[in-house]
Amino acid sequence: MTLRLAINGYGRIGRCFLRALQESPFRERYRVVAINEPADLASIEYLTRFDSTHGRFPGVVETDGDALIIDGQRILVSHADTPEAVDWAAQGIDLVVECSGRYGTREELQRFLDAGCPRVLLSHPGTSAEDVDATVVYGINHEALTGAERIISNASCTTNAVVPVLDLLDRAYGVDQAMLTTIHSVMNDQPLIDGYHHTDLRRTRSAMQSIIPVATGLARGVERLLPRLTGRVQAKAIRVPTLNVSAIELAVTVHQPVSADAVNQLLADAAHRHHQSRLAYTEQVHASIDFNHDPHSAVIDGGQTRVCGAHLLSLLVWFDNEWGFASRMVDVLHHWHQCWPTANGLNSLQETPQ
Missing domain, CATH: 3.40.50.720 (NAD(P)-binding Rossmann-like Domain)
Structure with a gap:
C-alpha cells in the first residue's frame, strides 16, 4: 500500500x-x-x-x-x-x-x-x-x-543540527550554559538589492552585499526539545551571502572538565553510530560548499574544536539547511x-x- x-x-x-x-x-x-x-x-x-x-x-x-x-x-x-x-x-x-x-x-x-x-x-x-x-x-x-x-x-533546520550535539555534550559533561551563533545562508525573505519589504529593517538590505544579523527562535527551539536546558541557552543568527549550507558556532561551558581530543572522540563515536541519518564527523579541511546536498542533520568539524581552560568548549557544526532538513x-x-x-x-x- x-x-x-x-x-x-x-x-x-x-x-x-x-x-x-x-x-x-x-x-x-x-x-x-x-x-x-x-x-x-x-x-x-x-x-x-x-x-x-x-x-x-x-x-x-x-x-x-x-x-x-x-x-x-x-x-x-x-x-x-x-x-x-x-x-x-x-x-x-x-x-x-x-x-x-x-x-x-x-x-x-x-x-x-x-x-x-x-x-x-x-x-x-x-x-x-x-x-x-x-x-x-x-x-x-x-x-x-x-x-x-x-x-x-x-x-527547524538549525534545531535539527544543534540539538543532537547539545544532547550528547549534556549527557557526557553537563551543559551549564550554551551560546549558539548560526551563520546562515541567505533566504527568500531577503531582497537581492535594498528594498521596502520587511518590518525587520536589517532584512530590507541587499542579501548578496552584506552580512546581516537577524532574529532567531533557536534558543526556544532547543528548549522545546531539551527542556532540561531551559534558561541555559541563548542564540543569535547572522545571514551571509551564500546560496546554501550553513554553520553553527557553538560555545558551551560544561560542568565536567574536558579536552578537545576527548570531545572529538565523543562526537566521532556518535557519528559512527548514526552516520546514516543525523550526525557526521570530519577532520578534513573543508569549506561550506563541500556540504552542499549533504543529507546529515549536522557535520561536526573536528578540526575547529577548541577548549579554553577546562570548561569552555567551542565547536563548529556544518549543515545543509535545505537538503539535510x-x-x-x-x-x-x-x-x-x-x-x-x-x-x-x-x-x-x-x-x-x-
Missing part, C-alpha cells in the same frame, strides 16, 4: 522534500499525488527540473494539462490560496506536508484537517509547542511518536507512518507476521 502525500507550498523546502523522497529508499512507499502552489505550472515544472543549488532533477519532469508528471507519475497541481479551496479528500490524501510557512497556530493548522487532510507534517516549528501534537527532531525524540498525532512539526522530513514521515494504527492492528507498510 502506497501512502498518498500532498505538498502545500512548493518553494525551497517543498521542492527539496520531493527530491529527497525521490532519492530515498522509501520512494516506492510514499507517492506525492498533489501539490498546492500559487505559482503557475510552467514555473513549477521548470524549477522542479532545474535547481541552481542541487542541480538537475534525477528523473523525467513533464506536464500534462493541470498536472506535473514525475517519471510517469501524475501529480495534480492546484493554485489555491487557502486550505479550504482544495478538495484534499477527493484526492485521497493521507498526509499533507505543509511547506508554505503560512500556517503556525493550532487554529490555522486545523483548517487542513477540516478540509480533508487526515494528518499534517510541518516544515517549521509552528507558533508554539502547544500548536502541534509533537515537535520532532529525528534521533532525539522520534521514538516517542505513537501514531495518534494529527499535526507534527519537523522543527528535507531528508529528516522524509525520515520523520516514515517513522510516524510506522506508528499509525490500521484496521487489523498492523501498519500497512509492515510485513504480516508469519
Whole structure:
C-alpha cells in the first residue's frame, strides 16, 4: 500500500522534500499525488527540473494539462490560496506536508484537517509547542511518536543540527550554559538589492552585499526539545551571502572538565553510530560548499574544536539547511507512518507476521 502525500507550498523546502523522497529508499512507499502552489505550472515544472543549488532533477519532469508528471507519475497541481479551496479528500490524501510557512497556530493548522487532510507534517516549528501534537527532531525524540498525532512539526533546520550535539555534550559533561551563533545562508525573505519589504529593517538590505544579523527562535527551539536546558541557552543568527549550507558556532561551558581530543572522540563515536541519518564527523579541511546536498542533520568539524581552560568548549557544526532538513522530513514521515494504527492492528507498510 502506497501512502498518498500532498505538498502545500512548493518553494525551497517543498521542492527539496520531493527530491529527497525521490532519492530515498522509501520512494516506492510514499507517492506525492498533489501539490498546492500559487505559482503557475510552467514555473513549477521548470524549477522542479532545474535547481541552481542541487542541480538537475534525477528523473523525467513533464506536464500534462493541470498536472506535473514525475517519471510517469501524475501529480495534480492546484493554485489555491487557502486550505479550504482544495478538495484534499477527493484526492485521497493521507498526509499533507505543509511547506508554505503560512500556517503556525493550532487554529490555522486545523483548517487542513477540516478540509480533508487526515494528518499534517510541518516544515517549521509552528507558533508554539502547544500548536502541534509533537515537535520532532529525528534521533532525539522520534521514538516517542505513537501514531495518534494529527499535526507534527519537523522543527527547524538549525534545531535539527544543534540539538543532537547539545544532547550528547549534556549527557557526557553537563551543559551549564550554551551560546549558539548560526551563520546562515541567505533566504527568500531577503531582497537581492535594498528594498521596502520587511518590518525587520536589517532584512530590507541587499542579501548578496552584506552580512546581516537577524532574529532567531533557536534558543526556544532547543528548549522545546531539551527542556532540561531551559534558561541555559541563548542564540543569535547572522545571514551571509551564500546560496546554501550553513554553520553553527557553538560555545558551551560544561560542568565536567574536558579536552578537545576527548570531545572529538565523543562526537566521532556518535557519528559512527548514526552516520546514516543525523550526525557526521570530519577532520578534513573543508569549506561550506563541500556540504552542499549533504543529507546529515549536522557535520561536526573536528578540526575547529577548541577548549579554553577546562570548561569552555567551542565547536563548529556544518549543515545543509535545505537538503539535510528535507531528508529528516522524509525520515520523520516514515517513522510516524510506522506508528499509525490500521484496521487489523498492523501498519500497512509492515510485513504480516508469519
